[in-house]
Amino acid sequence: MNQFIEFISQNLELLYILILAIFIGVELIKNVPTVLHTPLMSGANALSGVVIVGAIIVMLQADPEDYLALALGFVAVVLGIINVVGGFAVTDRMLQMFKKKK
Amino acid sequence: MSIYLSIIYLIATVTFIVGLKNLGHPATAKKGNLISALGMGIAIIGTIALNEHKVPTIIYALIGAAIVVGGIIGWVIAMKVEMTKMPELVSLFNGFGGASALLIGLVEFNKNIGVPEADKASVAIISTIVSAIIIGSITFTGSLVAWAKLNGSMKDLRLPKYNLINNALFVVLVAFASYIVVMNSDSSLLIYALLVASLIYGYLFVAPIGGADMPVVISLLNSLTGIAAAITGILYGNMVMLVGGILVGSAGLILTFAMCKAMNRSLASVIFGAFGGSDAAAGSAS
Structure with a gap:
């Protein structure tokens, strides 16, 4: 329990940011037209690929002798970047389709 | 963490918010997607380029290889997929x-x-x-x-x-x-x-x-x-x-x-x- 209190007091700013970000996310998506649901889902999916930053940090911090960490980190970077590049590219194609329809 | 990297992260975060906001309107959706993608790009490049750990070149090479390989795979799949899929x-x-x-x-x-x-x-x-x-x-x-x-x-x-x-x-x-x-x-x-x-x-x-x-x-x-x-x-x-x-x-x-x-x-x-x-x-x- 004490450890949790300590964690909170050390990360108070983090918690503020976290809570404010939750509200921003909600406000941003409220009242979005139904036609945009799928592209938005796809765009948000590309954004969740931000996890790749963590994967890169894993590799940067890994001991050069620690092959397991390097291998896992490598796979994590590959999967993360597929998520990012593929996600943004597919969203762009979806939205292109929209323009033609109009 | 270098202050420059922090600034880059800050900019990237703003692009995510602006991008999502724009994605919610039909007229600006395409622009919004590009803005977020740009932000993601600078966040990734910044993480690698402004890293302050002492890292052997081979690891940089590995990261670069992973990004190129994954990036090409992601791009090709996204471009080839049929609209319905x-x-x-x-x-x-x-x-x-x-x-x-x-x-x-x-x-x-x-x-x-x-x-x-x-x-x-x-x-x-x-x-x-x-x-x-x-x-x-x-x-x-x-x-x-x-x-x-x-x-x-x-x-x-x-x-x-x-x-x-x-x-x-x-x-x-x-x-x-x-x-x-x-x-x-x-x-x-x-x-x-x-x-x-x-x-x-x-x-x-x-x-x-x-x-x-x-x-x-x-x-x-x-x-x-x-x-x-x-x-x-x-x-x-x-x-x-x-x-x-x-x-x-x-x-x-x-x-x-x-x-x-x-x-x-x-x-x-x-x-x-x-x-x-x-x-x-x-x-x-x-």
Whole structure:
């Protein structure tokens, strides 16, 4: 329990940011037209690929002798970047389709 | 962390918010997507270029290779896919993001193995690692199942009393995870068991849900990937991951509700009802 209190007091700013970000996310998506649901889902999916930053940090911090960490980190970077590049590219194609329809 | 990197993360975070905002309006959606993509690009490049760790060149080469290989794969798949197959592709990509988070969690957990008691990570850190592993695993297998279902390569699987089984498994997962955290266990056997159990839960969670409800499920899983990314962000004290992840988490959840509403369904009926797909089609036909 004490450890949790300590964690909170050390990360108070983090918690503020976290809570404010939750509200921003909600406000941003409220009242979005139904036609945009799928592209938005796809765009948000590309954004969740931000996890790749963590994967890169894993590799940067890994001991050069620690092959397991390097291998896992490598796979994590590959999967993360597929998520990012593929996600943004597919969203762009979806939205292109929209323009033609109009 | 270098102050320049922090500034880059700040800019990237703003692009995510502006991008999402623009994505919500038909006229600006394309621009919004580009803005977010640009922000993601500078965040990735900044993380590598402004790194202050002493890192041997070979690791930079490995990271570069991983980015080039993955980037080409992602680009080619996204460009080749047929328009009608896009939702299932989003699900597949989302699964990859979840897998990435779970691998990060595994590496971080391994760092804690065989460390003397005094140097062990705190309970708070272990809980973030364990949650990243659980959520990452659930979104990984869950998204793969959703992808396979939209593909038509997987039929609905309904075990008798599947709700009971799934909920019981979920409780076991949470209890198991709490045990690892409270004991501050460094057993790799336990963590792999937790990993496998989470992967199975992800599979069982999506397996009974009908194909017609899949977009809602994909959106929900997408939101979970965002949360996994945010949790790993907390782990590294990395703002762009934290805010980006939470944005996706909350926006994704609201989007999930909006999609449910557009389909005249409640989220509970999607998850626990297992009523969509063939049943719903049969219902509307009769």
